[in-house]
Amino acid sequence: MQKSWKILMSLFMVMLLSMSVTFAQSSYYEVQEKTLDSEFVEGKYPVVNADNILVKSRINRQITKIINDFNQNVQQENDIGRDLTGFIGYEIKANSDKVFSVIINCSTMYKGAAHPNTYAYGLSFDEQGNLIQFSQVINIDKQSGKNIYTIDNLNKEIKAQVGQHLFDFHKDVTAFPQEFYLDENMDLHVLFQRYEITPYAVGLVDVILKK
Incomplete structure (x- = not known):
């Protein structure tokens, strides 16, 4: 049972990471991929690089808030004795001079569970980096x-x-x-x-x- 559960988690992680790709037709912003490998959460998330510091800061602040909050929530679950593993991934849906859109996937899986529980966050930012x-x-x-x-x-x-x-x-x-x-x-x-x-x-x- 222990071995099967680990195999299932590994397969799910491969599937989730394979989703961390850019589907947008163009690339207005340079997007760098960052890796999170904390005690209970692993995966990748995007970081935007832009000439305008404010735009870059606004976009990245919203993305990293989701990642940090999720990581903290999984940590808290484990602190109270629940054996919970977290995974993150993303899909870029638009990368143009008008809009930057991304889906952030946050998945959790309790030990022994049949499949993970995933919540997808949709984020779109205007040309000033403001969350729409x-x-x-x-x-x-x-x-x-x-x-x-x-x-x-x-x-x-x-x-x-x-x-x-x-x-x-x-x-x-x-x-x-x-x-x-x-x-x-x-x-x-x-x-x-x-x-x-x-x-x-x-x-x-x-x-x-x-x-």
């Missing part, structure tokens, strides 16, 4: 008069893009999920976590709402 808020995206959509980012449209796109994978008991969502990002076309992607609207095996659900 969901309310800003919605307001811009409303001001344009397009009204694309509505619950009705979201439910239509969920069925169109993910329909065959949804839970049998799935009902229309009544609110947007917390995590999102903007791609290089400035289209909105909303992220549903594992188990949220689909079985675990489907993985993270990325639903795009094109303008």
Whole structure:
């Protein structure tokens, strides 16, 4: 059992690290990969290098806060006797002069568990390095008069893009999920976590709402 659990963790780590790649079509910012190898958490995360010190600082501060908070939470779980291992990974979704977007994956696995529990954070930054808020995206959509980012449209796109994978008991969502990002076309992607609207095996659900 001990050996099987270690093998499972090793395989998951390889899978998670393989996701730490850049999917963006262009590379406006130089991105360096940093390795975290603490007592209970390991993996890689991105660090942005930019000519503008403020932009660089704003982006990296948000990313490292997620990593540090996650590392601290896993440490605290182990401090109270819970045998918990953490893994981190990332996917760059946009790297342009308009937007820098990244998904940070934070996974935990208790000893003996069948599979890890993963939460994906979606982060998008404007040209000044400021974290883009969901309310800003919605307001811009409303001001344009397009009204694309509505619950009705979201439910239509969920069925169109993910329909065959949804839970049998799935009902229309009544609110947007917390995590999102903007791609290089400035289209909105909303992220549903594992188990949220689909079985675990489907993985993270990325639903795009094109303008």
